[in-house]
Amino acid sequence: MPGLVAVTGAEGFIGSHLVETLVRRGHRVRAMVQYTSFASWGWLDRLDAEVMAQVEVHPGDIRDPACVLALADGATVLYHLAALIAIPYSYQAPRSYLDTNVTGTLNVLEAVRTAQTPRLVHTSTSETYGSARTVPIAEDHPLQAQSPYAATKVAADKLVESYHLSYGLPAVTLRPFNTFGPRQSARAVIPTIISQLAAGATRITLGSLAPTRDFTYVTDTAEAFVALGTAPASAVVAEVFNAGTGTEVSIGRLATDIMRLMGAHASITEDPQRLRPKDSEVVRLVCDAGKLRARTGWRPRTDREEGLRHTIEWFQDPANRAGYRPALYHR
Template sequence: MRILVTGGAGFIGGHLAEAFARDGHDVVALDNFEPFYDVGLKERNVEAGRRAAADGDGSYELVRGDVREADLVDEQVGDADVIFHQAAQAGVRTSVEEPQKVNEINVSGTLNVLEAARDSDTERVVVASSSSVYGKPEYLPYDEDHPNTPVSPYGASKVAQEQYTRVYNEVYGLPTVALRYFTVYGPRMRPNMAISNFVSRCLNGEPPVVYGDGTQTRDFTYVGDVVRANRALLDTDAADGEAMNVGSTDNIEIRTLAEEIRDQLAPDLELEYAERNDADSEHTHADISKADELVGYEPTTTIREGVERFTDWYRENRDWYEPLVRNS
C-alpha cells in the first residue's frame, strides 16, 4: 500500500512513517521542516524511516514541501492509497502569538489535503486532531460529545479542521477519520515538552520547573499507542466520518509527574515553580471507549512505564538529543 504521511518528519508523523515502512508499505513523508524546534530532530526521524524501510520490505521517500502548496499536495495525494495528515503548526503558546499562521497551516493546509483526496482514488484520510478542541472541561473524562470550547487559537484551528474533515465525509463521501490525540510523548519527542525537560534537568542536577501550581492534570499518551491507533485504520472502515479520542490509561498531575521523575533520577532536588500560561488547558483526560468500540484501541503503556522507556532512550541518545532540549 502507498501511504502519504504529511508532517512525516515530525514527532508523531515520523513514528508513523517509520512503522508503516517497517510493515512493508511504500511511504512518502511530506514535511516542510518548519524550524519550530531544531530541525536536526526531524533529520533523525527521516533516518529512522529510511532504516525501517531498509530493514523490511517497504520503501521510504522524503518530499520537502508544505501542505499550503496546493499543487504539491495534489501531486502527492494523487499517488497515495491512504493519507495520514499529521502536518500542523504545533504549540498552544505559538498560536497565541501567531494565530493567522496557525490557521493557514492547520485549516487551509487541511483543506488542500481533503480537496486533493476528493479528486483522487484515495481510500481514506486520517487527520490528526487534538484534545485542545475541548478546552474548559464541563466533566471528565472527555467523551466525544463534550462541548468544544477551546481556549487557544490552536484549539480553535483543530475544531475547524475536524469540521471540514467531517463535512468532506458527509457531503462528498470521502472516507475520513479524525483522531484527537492527548499529549503524546516518547522517543524523539519535541524537545520543549514537559517530560523531556523534567528528565533533562534531573539528569543534570537541576530542579524540574513546573508552570503554575502543578495541580493541572494531563492524559499523557505514549507514541507507540498512537501508532497502533493509526495502524488499525488501515484495516477497517468502521470509523469513517468519526472523531475519536486517542488517550492513555489515566491522567496525572503535572506536579506528581515532576516528583516521580525527580524521585527516580535525582531525589535530593526540590521542585521549582514558574508562571503558567493562561492558554494552557487546566485538565485533560480521555474517554477512549469509542475508539475501543470502533477500532479496538486499547492503550498498553502507563505513564510510569512510558517515562521509564523515554528515560532509557534519553540516556542512550543523550549525546545528540540533550543539546536540543537544553537549547529549547
Template sequence: MISKSKKILVTGADGFIGSNLTEELIHKGYDVKAFVYYNSFNSWGWLDSTPKDVKNELEIFAGDIRDPYGVKEAMKDCDTVLHLASLIAIPYSYHSPETYVDTNIKGTLNILQAAKELGVSKIVHTSTSEVYGTAQYVPIDEKHSLQGQSPYSASKIGADQMALSFYRSFDTPVSIIRPFNTYGPRQSARAVIPTIITQLASGNNTIKLGSIHPTRDFNYVQDTVNGFIAAMSNDKSIGEVINIGSNFEISIGETAKLIAEVMGVNLEIETDDVRLRPGKSEVERLWANNQKAKQLIDWEPAYGDKKGFKKGLKETVDWFTDKRNLSHYKADVYNI
C-alpha cells in the first residue's frame, strides 16, 4: 500500500488521462508532483482548467520526458511514479516515427534508469491495447501475442518490454497497466468519440469518419484512473501486465449511433479517405478480458456493458457540449 505521506510523480499530468488521474489523487489526499511538458506559454495543459483547490495542492515540474537529467531531477523526492507521458496519435506516427521512439521508448528508459538509481518504490507504466493489434482471439487476455501495426504501437511494445526488462534484470518494481480505448472529458479530438461529439455539437449532422466497422472496448476515464490507483496500491501488480478494459465490444459505427441517440440528433456518416488507416495497419477488433485485474488488484469497471457505456457517453457529451469546453476544439479540422 502506498502511504499518503509519500510523494507521487505523475508524468503526462497535463494530458487527458493524466489530468483526471492527478485530480483524483489530490482528492484522495495524496502528495502529488505533476510532470508537465515544458513550453514557453507556461501552459500546464488540462491542469490549467482544474479547480483552485486542486491547483493549490499540486507541485508542478515542467520538463521533457526525453531529457534524462530533468527526469531524474523530477523523481528525486518521489516514492512512486505513475508514468503516462507519451505520444499516442496513430496517424502522426506514420510520418514522424522517430519522435515516438524518442518519447515512448527512450522516455520510458529515462524513468526506469532514474528509478533504479534512486531506489523508487513503485512504477506504474502505461501500455495500450494497440500493442495486441487485431485480435487473434477474444476476449483478449494478457497472454495474447503482440503485433506492431503502427509505429505508435511498435513504440509502446518497445516501452513495455523495456519496463519488463528492468523488472527482470534489476528487480525494479514495475507494474504495467494496459488500458483499452479510454474516453471521457478532455480527450483529444484525434480520438473517435470526441470526433463524433464535436462534429455533432457544432451542428453537423453529416459527420466525417474513417472506418466504422472495426470494434473497440471503450473504457470510461474514471475507470481507467481507478485502474492506475488500484495497480499503484497493490504490490501483487509488480512484474505484471494487467488489462484495464470494460469487457464490452462495440463497432465504431454503432458507437456513433449511440452518441447521436444520447445527443438527440439524426446522424449520417460520410467516409473521409484521409481518416482511413492503411489496410494492414487498421486494428480490426479489440475486446478486453479483464479477469486478471479483478483477481489481482480488485479492479472492475463501473461503466461496463452497454448500459455503462451509455452512461459514460452521457457524461462525456455533457462535458463536450458545454460551450466553454467545446471552444477548445476545431470540429471542422481533422486532428491527427
C-alpha cells in the first residue's frame, strides 16, 4: 500500500519529477531540499498545488546527519538522489563532491540503519563505467572513474554495497544513463542546445561532438526509481540496476536532430573550454537494462524523438526559460 516515502534531492530535475510520480501513485512524500537563505524549494516551487498538498518539505543538507535522520524517520522507502553532478565543476572543486556525494551518502546509510527504513533506493550514474569496453553496458561492466565526480559516485556505490554486506541494510542501486527532459539545468547538453536555439543563436557552442550517449526521458527514469522502491525485496535488494533505452546517439547528431525539430538553422562550434581533459572524456555509453526489465517489468515508454519534442515545447515557453543563460557556459 502507498505510504510515506522520503526523497533527497527532491528540488532537482529528476527529484522533482520523482516527487510528482510518487504523489500520483498515492504516496505522501517527505522531500528534502537543500537549505538556502532564499527559502527556495527549487523545482518543487513550480509543481501543481494538488501535488504539493501531499508533500512535506524539509529544508536541510545531506552533509548534516541530523537532517537526514529526521528525513528517514517513519519512511517506508528513502530515495536518495541528492548529489553534486556537474562533471566540469568537479575538476575545479573535487572536495565539495567528496563531502556531498560520499559523506552525504554515508549519512543517508546511517540514517536508514538507525531508523530501520525498510528500503533505500540509491542513485548511481552511468559515468561510473567510464568509456564502454563492451556494449551494451551491463551491470557487470568494470567501473572506471574518469572524473572526480565519477570517483565520488563509485565510492558512494561501494559504501552502499558495504552497508548491505556489513549490516544487512536493505538497499538497491539504480544506475541511470543520461536523463533529459523539462527542468534540466543548462549544464547538460540537451538544454544547452535547446536554450541557445530558442534564444535565436545562429551559432551554438558545445563540447566534443563525437561521444555517444544513451538518453532516457525523465518520466521513464522516475518510473525506474518507483519500480525499485516497490518491487519485492527478494527481486531487487542488494543489487545494481541500469536504466536506459539501449540506443545511442552522438552529440553532433543530437544537435542536428534538435535543430530539425525546432526548425532552426545554426552552425555548431566545439568550444575548447567545454572539452573534458583527453583521458577524462567518456567516449561511449549505451545501456543494457535487461536486468531491470526482467525483475520489475520496467521499460522506457518515451522514445528520444518524442522526449525531445516535449522538452523543446517546455523550453519554448519564455516563463520556463527564465533564469537560463544560453550564452554562458554552465560548468
